Amino acid sequence: MSILDWILIVIIPGWLLIGIIGIVFPYRPHLIYGLLFPSGAVLGVLLAVCALSGIVAAPQTRVLSLGLPDLPFHLRLDTLSSFFLFLLGAASTGISIYAGGYFRRGKGAIPGLLCLLYHVFLVSMVCVMLTDDGYAFMIAWETMALSSFFLVTSDHRIAEIRRAGYLYLLIAHIGAVGILLSFGLMAGNAGDYTFDAMRRFPEDGIWPAVAFLLALFGFGAKAGILPLHVWLPEAHPAAPSPVSAIMSGVMLKTAIYGLLRVSFDLLHAKYWWWGLLLLLIGLATAVFGVIFSAVQTDMKRLLAYSSIENIGIILTGIGLTLIFKSFALPHLAALALTATLYHCLNHAYFKSLLFLCTGTVLHATGERNLGRLGGLMRSMPRVAWLALVGMLAAAGLPPLNGFVSEWLMLQSFLFTSGLPQGYLHMLLPVSAAAFALVAALSGFAMVKFFGIIFLGQPREENLLHAHDAGRHELLGLLWFAVGCVLLGLFPNLVIAMLDPVTRLLLGSGLREAVAANGWWLLAPISQDRASYSAATFFVSLALFIPFVFVVVRRFFHGNLDLYGNVKRVPAWDCGFPSQTARMQDTAEGFSQPIRRVFSSFLRHTRQHPSPFDTNPVYRGSVEDPFWKWLYQPIVRLVEYGTNIVAFLQHGRIAIYLLYSFITLLALLMLTNG
Amino acid sequence: MTFTALFTQLFALFLAALLAPALTGWVNQCRAWLQNRSAPPLLMPYYTLHKLFHKEVLLAHNASSLFRAAPYIVFSCMALAAAIVPTLSTDLAFSPAADAIALVGLFSLARVFIALAGMDVGTAFGSLGARREMLIGFLAEPALLMVFFAASLISQSTSLSTIVETLGQREFTIYPSLAFSAVAFAMVALAETARIPVDNPATHLELTMIHEAMILEYSGRHLALIEWAGSLKLFTYFCLGIALFFPVGISLAGTPLSIAQAGFFMTLKLAAGGFLLALVETLSAKMRIFRAPEFLGTAFMLAVLAMLVRLLLETGP
Numbered sequence: 001m002s003i004l005d006w007i008l009i010v011i012i013p014g015w016l017l018i019g020i021i022g023i024v025f026p027y028r029p030h031l032i033y034g035l036l037f038p039s040g041a042v043l044g045v046l047l048a049v050c051a052l053s054g055i056v057a058a059p060q061t062r063v064l065s066l067g068l069p070d071l072p073f074h075l076r077l078d079t080l081s082s083f084f085l086f087l088l089g090a091a092s093t094g095i096s097i098y099a100g101g102y103f104r105r106g107k108g109a110i111p112g113l114l115c116l117l118y119h120v121f122l123v124s125m126v127c128v129m130l131t132d133d134g135y136a137f138m139i140a141w142e143t144m145a146l147s148s149f150f151l152v153t154s155d156h157r158i159a160e161i162r163r164a165g166y167l168y169l170l171i172a173h174i175g176a177v178g179i180l181l182s183f184g185l186m187a188g189n190a191g192d193y194t195f196d197a198m199r200r201f202p203e204d205g206i207w208p209a210v211a212f213l214l215a216l217f218g219f220g221a222k223a224g225i226l227p228l229h230v231w232l233p234e235a236h237p238a239a240p241s242p243v244s245a246i247m248s249g250v251m252l253k254t255a256i257y258g259l260l261r262v263s264f265d266l267l268h269a270k271y272w273w274w275g276l277l278l279l280l281i282g283l284a285t286a287v288f289g290v291i292f293s294a295v296q297t298d299m300k301r302l303l304a305y306s307s308i309e310n311i312g313i314i315l316t317g318i319g320l321t322l323i324f325k326s327f328a329l330p331h332l333a334a335l336a337l338t339a340t341l342y343h344c345l346n347h348a349y350f351k352s353l354l355f356l357c358t359g360t361v362l363h364a365t366g367e368r369n370l371g372r373l374g375g376l377m378r379s380m381p382r383v384a385w386l387a388l389v390g391m392l393a394a395a396g397l398p399p400l401n402g403f404v405s406e407w408l409m410l411q412s413f414l415f416t417s418g419l420p421q422g423y424l425h426m427l428l429p430v431s432a433a434a435f436a437l438v439a440a441l442s443g444f445a446m447v448k449f450f451g452i453i454f455l456g457q458p459r460e461e462n463l464l465h466a467h468d469a470g471r472h473e474l475l476g477l478l479w480f481a482v483g484c485v486l487l488g489l490f491p492n493l494v495i496a497m498l499d500p501v502t503r504l505l506l507g508s509g510l511r512e513a514v515a516a517n518g519w520w521l522l523a524p525i526s527q528d529r530a531s532y533s534a535a536t537f538f539v540s541l542a543l544f545i546p547f548v549f550v551v552v553r554r555f556f557h558g559n560l561d562l563y564g565n566v567k568r569v570p571a572w573d574c575g576f577p578s579q580t581a582r583m584q585d586t587a588e589g590f591s592q593p594i595r596r597v598f599s600s601f602l603r604h605t606r607q608h609p610s611p612f613d614t615n616p617v618y619r620g621s622v623e624d625p626f627w628k629w630l631y632q633p634i635v636r637l638v639e640y641g642t643n644i645v646a647f648l649q650h651g652r653i654a655i656y657l658l659y660s661f662i663t664l665l666a667l668l669m670l671t672n673g
Numbered sequence: 674m675t676f677t678a679l680f681t682q683l684f685a686l687f688l689a690a691l692l693a694p695a696l697t698g699w700v701n702q703c704r705a706w707l708q709n710r711s712a713p714p715l716l717m718p719y720y721t722l723h724k725l726f727h728k729e730v731l732l733a734h735n736a737s738s739l740f741r742a743a744p745y746i747v748f749s750c751m752a753l754a755a756a757i758v759p760t761l762s763t764d765l766a767f768s769p770a771a772d773a774i775a776l777v778g779l780f781s782l783a784r785v786f787i788a789l790a791g792m793d794v795g796t797a798f799g800s801l802g803a804r805r806e807m808l809i810g811f812l813a814e815p816a817l818l819m820v821f822f823a824a825s826l827i828s829q830s831t832s833l834s835t836i837v838e839t840l841g842q843r844e845f846t847i848y849p850s851l852a853f854s855a856v857a858f859a860m861v862a863l864a865e866t867a868r869i870p871v872d873n874p875a876t877h878l879e880l881t882m883i884h885e886a887m888i889l890e891y892s893g894r895h896l897a898l899i900e901w902a903g904s905l906k907l908f909t910y911f912c913l914g915i916a917l918f919f920p921v922g923i924s925l926a927g928t929p930l931s932i933a934q935a936g937f938f939m940t941l942k943l944a945a946g947g948f949l950l951a952l953v954e955t956l957s958a959k960m961r962i963f964r965a966p967e968f969l970g971t972a973f974m975l976a977v978l979a980m981l982v983r984l985l986l987e988t989g990p
Binding site: 397 | 741769775801
């Protein structure tokens with residue numbers, strides 16, 4: 001059995017079967033959460049293994065005669081789809097394990113329905129990556145959008161969640177129109193919708209550019225690039241945490257997959273201005289996302305904006321790759337693409353970890369607002385330490401995984417001096433500066449996220465009794481935390497895994513350059529140019545910290561007891577004895593420097609109480625400027641247009657028949673004339 | 674990795690850890706002279722460390738395990754950073770393990786931990802210090818990266834050893850890009866090591882504190898480690914500045930004689946640098962915290978300008 005067969009015969013039917021068993025026994029939580037979700041996780045591991053072997057295997061194709069009579073489904077497994085399938089398998093394993101524990105404690109949605117939708121969502125994402133013709137792709141894409149819409153609105157009794165779901169569905173469909181038009185353009189009039197036919201699309205003229213822009217619009221709506229990002233911060237807080245995790249960790253990557261497939265594989269990526277466009281959009285998205293994530297007060301919204309930032313980073317990487325490719329610098333292009341794909345994988349890991357941590361916090365406290373959390377390090381220490389791993393990875397700090405991809409990306413920015421275009425020369429240092437700013441700001445946002453939730457004093461009474469995560473949840477979190485560490489420690493293995501993908505898209509890879517050194521030393525170009533060794537880094541820190549500890553304890557105090565009895569005293573109150581937990585920085589307080597420094601970017605409103613107010617309330621809020629400057633004008637325009645057209649609508653059938661008659665006449669006259 | 678490289682590495686690390694407090698003492702001494710005060714002894718920081726190491730630790734009631742782990746992590750990060758920078762010789766065992774970008778990452782790892790420790794106890798000043806420190810951090814970090822980038826464009830490498838070798842071996846020419854990045858680096862270093870005009874290391878007024886506000890809750894050996902890490906950071910930044918902009922005298926061969934020679938030059942350069950720092954601190958006043966973004970923004974722009982100048986105007990190594 002080939003790898004594609006394994007996926008088609010075992011994994012897809014397996015997940016569907018799990019979903020169907022779930023819907024047949026909808027109210028059996030023990031069956032669903034104790035057996036079905038864990039078996040789904042096992043299938044996830046299997047998918048990851050299959051995909052891993054698919055990366056090195058030759059492309060495999062199948063034609064399934066499903067669907068419409070003349071339009072069979074074409075399936076194809078190549079290295080690009082294998083890589084994204086690996087990402088899906090690896091991430092879904094941890095999320096499925098976690099979901100088995102999480103939903104058990106939740107209330108609201110019917111367990112069986114959740115089980116079905118969740119697994120259909122997984123299957124649809126597998127199909128998106130396997131399909132090889134536009135028609136099957138759109139079916140899988142729409143199934144994915146619909147199943148995730150129902151998952152987002154699983155708490156549909158809350159009006160806010162329904163609104164968020166509606167916004168998500170709307171933008172998903174506007175995006176789908178873009179993709180459909182792009183496919184239609186590439187397929188032309190021949191009626192052959194296979195990707196093979198689209199690859200033969202003429203490379204010159206204006207039409208490839210139009211197809212690219214349409215695809216960018218369509219996939220960008222799903223990924224959350226700048227003007228189309230507004231659904232992310234609404235949908236992620238609305239969705240249950242495992243769903244947020246899989247949407248942010250994996251579903252956003254399907255859009256990246258689509259963009260890579262269309263621009264590199266189908267349209268052959270010949271023009272440098274495509275890359276420049278992606279680079280600029282990516283940087284704008286990243287800067288915007290990170291600034292907004294730093295000023296959020298809702299923990300899941302903060303993570304949603306951070307996802308926007310990471311998508312921006314990924315797009316920046318694709319843009320660099322396109323620029324390098326169009327100027328025939330294959331090695332640099334491979335470096336940039338490796339960094340991009342590496343970041344996709346890293347983001348899937350750390351963002352899933354952080355979203356799942358917010359789920360546990362949400363269940364333990366019932367609170368999403370950062371201003372009512374705090375001090376959870378004491379009551380949920382295990383989750384806190386795992387969240388710390390995710391936070392350090394998301395902040396891009398060595399020796400974890402986020403740092404490696406940012407390091408690779410910065411390297412590819414640095415060696416751009418070979419570019420022939422003069423003004424690209426000027427632009428790239430400035431973009432590198434913006435990228436460095438994003439990396440540094442994400443540290444701010446992540447310190448805020450972790451510090452406000454887990455450190456300090458509990459801001460509310462009930463937080464003292466918050467319970468730590470259950471066994472399943474902990475296992476799921478551990479899966480991602482270990483992944484973050486391993487992906488950070490063994491970059492050479494990951495790069496060797498990515499090599500066939502870059503070879504497929506660009507014809508060059510980093511395998512030789514990386515293999516020239518041992519597994520512990522990463523030097524993507526040459527050792528003289530740049531090298532980084534996460535393992536040495538980690539080992540020296542891991543040796544040095546206990547060494548310092550032992551020396552200090554031994555020489556100065558003579559005891560090595562880790563939890564040695566230390567005198568506990570009240571915190572220093574600066575001479576003002578009546579300090580309460582509410583005097584700590586709130587989420588708003590912590591981000592005050594950001595609001596101040598970037599005040600021109602933000603629409604910030606605040607209300608001060610009058611000085612005589614005996615019960616003062618301070619309010620401040622930051623709004624997304626795109627609502628005011630882009631979306632509200634569009635909504636007003638649409639309303640204006642519909643009002644104009646509305647006079648045609650009377651509700652009387654006779655008049656409608658008259659309209660048909662007039663139209664028919666007009667058409668007849670047109671065709672005759 | 675040769676045996677000499679490993680030995681040089683350990684020696685440099687040991688020397689850095691040992692001598693860093695002396696540099697702090699020297700700067701304090703110079704400052705006192707310049708301000709017409711009677712100077713504390715040069716070894717004062719060592720006495721302070723000795724005193725703190727022997728004092729009992731008092732922990733706040735709700736301090737968590739992260740609070741207790743942070744000093745060890747911060748100190749180790751700073752020691753590792755000091756090891757990466759080619760102070761005496763460029764033939765170091767650690768130098769392939771971390772380049773300039775990783776060094777910036779290491780600094781920010783330490784910063785994140787100290788900020789988290791500041792937030793841990795949950796006092797108003799702790800989190801105030803943490804957010805200010807992160808503000809300085811996100812402004813200074815990109816500027817520092819840009820300084821490294823400008824230097825690495827000259828040597829075509831981000832490895833600190835290679836940068837220093839290239840810059841040390843060139844004929845004496847003036848690079849405008851290096852001049853820009855030197856100014857930017859000096860500004861960043863002032864901010865990162867918590868010196869006037871951005872922060873005041875000697876302040877006792879909580880409202881104006883940045884670094885000190887975060888570590889208000891520390892005492893005993895924890896405080897000693899943090900103070901020592903602070904000295905190490907100052908020392909590392911000095912060495913970085915020297916390595917990037919005045920690399921004359923750093924040993925490229927790695928023989929004992931050349932290292933001894935490098936040590937001599939280094940001491941002279943550190944003494945001169947310390948005096949300059951004291952001069953800057955005496956001549957300037959501390960800024961309001963929200964002037965710091967302008968200050969560091971200027972540093973950032975200068976560093977970007979340095980990169981542009983390098984790419985557009987200069988050619989050749």
